[in-house]
Amino acid sequence: MPDSVESDDIFAMAGLRHTAPKGDFPATEMYPTVAYQVVHDELMLDGVSRMNLATFCTTWVDDQARRLMNESLDKNIVDKDEYPQTAELERRCVRMIADLWHSPDAATTLGTSTTGSSEAAMLGGLAAKFRWRKRGGKGVPNFVCGPVQVCWEKFARYFDVEIRQVPLRGDRLTMHPDDIARYVDENTIMVVPTFGQTFTGLFEDVAGISKALDDIQAKTGLDIPIHVDAASGGFLAPFCAPEVVWDFRLPRVKSINASGHKTGLAPLGAGWAIWREAADLPEDLIFDVDYLGGSMATFNLNFSRPGSQVITQYYDFIRLGRTGYSRVQEQIYRVSQHLAKGLRELGHFEMIHDGDPKRGITAVSWFLKDPDAGFNLYDLSDRLRTRGWLIAAYPLPADRQDETIMRAVLRHGFSIDIIDLLLCDVQRSIEQLQRNPRSKPLTKAEAGGFTHNATAKVPSKTVKARS
Numbered sequence: 529m530p531d532s533v534e535s536d537d538i539f540a541m542a543g544l545r546h547t548a549p550k551g552d553f554p555a556t557e558m559y560p561t562v563a564y565q566v567v568h569d570e571l572m573l574d575g576v577s578r579m580n581l582a583t584f585c586t587t588w589v590d591d592q593a594r595r596l597m598n599e600s601l602d603k604n605i606v607d608k609d610e611y612p613q614t615a616e617l618e619r620r621c622v623r624m625i626a627d628l629w630h631s632p633d634a635a636t637t638l639g640t641s642t643t644g645s646s647e648a649a650m651l652g653g654l655a656a657k658f659r660w661r662k663r664g665g666k667g668v669p670n671f672v673c674g675p676v677q678v679c680w681e682k683f684a685r686y687f688d689v690e691i692r693q694v695p696l697r698g699d700r701l702t703m704h705p706d707d708i709a710r711y712v713d714e715n716t717i718m719v720v721p722t723f724g725q726t727f728t729g730l731f732e733d734v735a736g737i738s739k740a741l742d743d744i745q746a747k748t749g750l751d752i753p754i755h756v757d758a759a760s761g762g763f764l765a766p767f768c769a770p771e772v773v774w775d776f777r778l779p780r781v782k783s784i785n786a787s788g789h790k791t792g793l794a795p796l797g798a799g800w801a802i803w804r805e806a807a808d809l810p811e812d813l814i815f816d817v818d819y820l821g822g823s824m825a826t827f828n829l830n831f832s833r834p835g836s837q838v839i840t841q842y843y844d845f846i847r848l849g850r851t852g853y854s855r856v857q858e859q860i861y862r863v864s865q866h867l868a869k870g871l872r873e874l875g876h877f878e879m880i881h882d883g884d885p886k887r888g889i890t891a892v893s894w895f896l897k898d899p900d901a902g903f904n905l906y907d908l909s910d911r912l913r914t915r916g917w918l919i920a921a922y923p924l925p926a927d928r929q930d931e932t933i934m935r936a937v938l939r940h941g942f943s944i945d946i947i948d949l950l951l952c953d954v955q956r957s958i959e960q961l962q963r964n965p966r967s968k969p970l971t972k973a974e975a976g977g978f979t980h981n982a983t984a985k986v987p988s989k990t991v992k993a994r995s
Contacts (some may be wrong), residue, residue, distance in 0.1 A: 538565055575918055581936040581950075584726075584760055584790045584921040589840070596843055597795060597836045604834035605641065606826060614835040617842040624845055626802055628766050629775040629784055638809045639802035640828060641788075641838045642935040645759035646679035647829050648785035648801035651813070652755040653683045655783060655803065655895060656718040658810040659753070665715060672711040673720040674703025675727050675925040677759065680720065684799030687715065695927040701728050705736035709744055716752050718782075723774050724761030727925060729881040729891030729935060731761055734774035734781070741780055753782040753808075760889045762786030762800075763793070767854040768861055768885040782808045788841045791857065791889065793848075793940055798837035856940060863947055864938040868892045870951040876901055876958065880933060893935040903961035905934045906970040911957035917950060 530553050538544070543562035548570070558566075577587040589597075600614070608615035612862065622639035631637040642648040657669055670690035673680060684691035694707045702725060712719065719741060720730040734756055741752050756762075756774060763786060765772050775781060780805060788798030803809045814827045864883025871894060880893040896905050903911075909921040922935045939945075 533931045538562060538625065561835050567917055570795065574625040576916055579940055580918040581938070582918045584787070584937050584939075585796055586789050586793060587939060589793075589795050592685045592847075592868065593795065593840045593843060596840050600836040600839050601834065603835035603839075604832050605838060606828075606832055610676045614839060618729075618835075618838045621800070621838060621842050622844065625786070625800055629762070629802060630777045631802070631804060632776065633805070636806055637802060637804070638806050640801060641835055642785075642799035642801055642828060643797055643830055644789060644799040644883070645757070645785050645787035646677070646799070648787075648799040649677075649679050649686070649755075649757055649759070649803045650683045650829060652785050652803075653680075653689065653718070653720075654687060655813060656753060656755055657687065657689060659782075659808070660715075660717040662810060664716050665717070667715050669715050669717045669754075670713070671718045671720055672703075672708065672716060673757075674707075674722060674732060675701075675725060676720065676757065676812055677726045680757070681891060690715075692716075693926075697927060701725075701924070702730050703737070705733055705740040708737060708740045712750065712752055713742075714750060716750070718753050718755045720755050720757055721774075723756050723758040723765070724889040726759075727922075727935070728888070728893045728933070729760075730888040730893075731765075731772070731774070733771075735778060735974075737817075738774060738778045738780045745951075752780075754778070754780045756781055758784050758786045759790045760787065760891075763788075763791040763853070764885065764889055766859055767850065767857045772886060776804050779804075791842045791939075792841060793853075793856070794841040795837055797834065798841050857890070858885075859936050860940060860942065861885050863888045863942050863944060864892055866944055867936060867938065867947045867950070868894075870947065871954070872963060874951075874955060874958070883938070891935060891939045892938070893933055895933055897930065901959065901962075902965045904970065905932050907961055907966060908954070909934065909972055911961060912953060915953045917953060 535541070538561055540558065541562050543558040544565065547679045577936045580587065603611050603614050605611070605614055605618065618641050621641065622637065623634050626634035626637035626639060640651070642651065653671065656671070668690050670692050672692045672694065674694050675696065676693065682689060683689065685930055692711045694703045694711060703721065706718060719737060721734045721737050723731050723734060725732065734754065738754060741754065745751050753940055762784060765774060775784060783801065783803045786792065786800050788800055789795035789796045792798065809827070861883055868879055868882035871892065872879055877894040878897050880895065881888045881891060883890060883892055905921040909919055912919055919934060919936050921932060923929045926932060
């Protein structure tokens with residue numbers, strides 16, 4: 529081939545004869561195939577998302593969902609005048625979720641899609657703050673919670689609200705109903721139980737906390753609402769533990785947030801905020817905009833965002849229905865319990881959450897029984913990474929920060945066979961660590977973190993109980 533004719537082999541093309549742009553904005557263009565190959569090859573260095581047991585987010589979707597995502601990439605969900613049917617699918621999802629969570633009147637309940645449960649949680653918190661202010665609240669507003677995902681610390685900091693985080697005590701791993709009275713006062717805008725705690729996977733007792741607040745109101749007159757952070761549990765309990773009362777069946781629950789892109793099975797970028805009744809969402813939070821072609825209401829923190837995740841969430845709802853969601857979620861619980869059983873049989877671990885659907889989400893968490901086992905959980909987590917498995921190890925929240933646990937989140941796409949492969953690698957890793965112990969066990973800082981919550985760099989402030 530003459531020198532003047534460029535080879536048609538992609539790896540001989542000009543764009544791949546030098547390193548990819550990494551700093552200054554590129555001066556020249558590339559062929560699309562070359563640019564694609566550069567990005568594609570670099571992404572091979574990422575972990576395999578299906579083997580990431582630290583994340584709560586969806587890592588498997590079917591071909592039809594991928595087609596819908598691709599077909600609706602260019603739809604901006606905020607532009608309801610231009611894309612009225614996308615807006616209609618969002619309204620249907622809100623009504624369906626309100627019905628799932630036992631809203632008194634699902635047809636009139638207000639709610640919205642969001643980019644995830646963090647945005648939805650902040651909307652629930654803002655609504656509670658605005659309701660408190662409308663009631664004449666003065667001073668610094670506060671909310672009470674147990675060990676929470678970092679979005680609540682962000683909410684407190686960004687929106688000037690004091691977070692009163694109940695520390696763990698004794699053998700407790702969640703906020704308990706008898707903790708509440710010592711932390712609430714006339715400036716408490718809400719109590720936030722976590723229905724599927726990020727640290728352990730356990731459900732907090734929403735019904736018990738509601739009863740404790742009823743008792744407080746009877747004694748003091750304080751009428752304190754509940755916002756439930758059901759980021760992970762909101763799409764599990766309705767199908768697998770319907771007898772657990774945590775949602776709008778409790779009149780004190782005014783709002784709920786959940787992630788569609790976690791146990792809702794939607795792709796990344798889907799969350800939901802739902803209010804019990806229209807009156808629970810203050811009108812001051814709703815904006816009417818008319819510069820996209822028609823007047824429309826919006827009450828999100830984000831403005832322009834893709835409609836594809838909501839479209840795909842609606843697809844999931846109508847494809848599976850209650851029967852299908854129950855079947856899928858029950859299988860994930862079976863996979864979780866299989867992992868817990870296998871870990872228990874290895875003899876090194878004490879289970880915190882074993883995948884019981886009445887106690888928590890589709891996750892397994894555990895302690896190391898013997899501190900002299902020849903390895904710690906950071907060592908094990910690090911060793912499993914060599915086989916591609918990402919499993920989080922981290923300290924518990926205050927006041928049990930000297931204890932380290934490990935947590936695996938099981939999601940749609942995990943099978944018994946995959947878990948058997950994982951268990952073989954856990955056993956192999958333990959044997960290798962015991963045969964070749966480190967001179968100094970890994971620390972949290974050396975091991976690195978795999979989650980967006982337990983390893984976050986936002987400082988947590990735990991408030992002690994009032995005397």
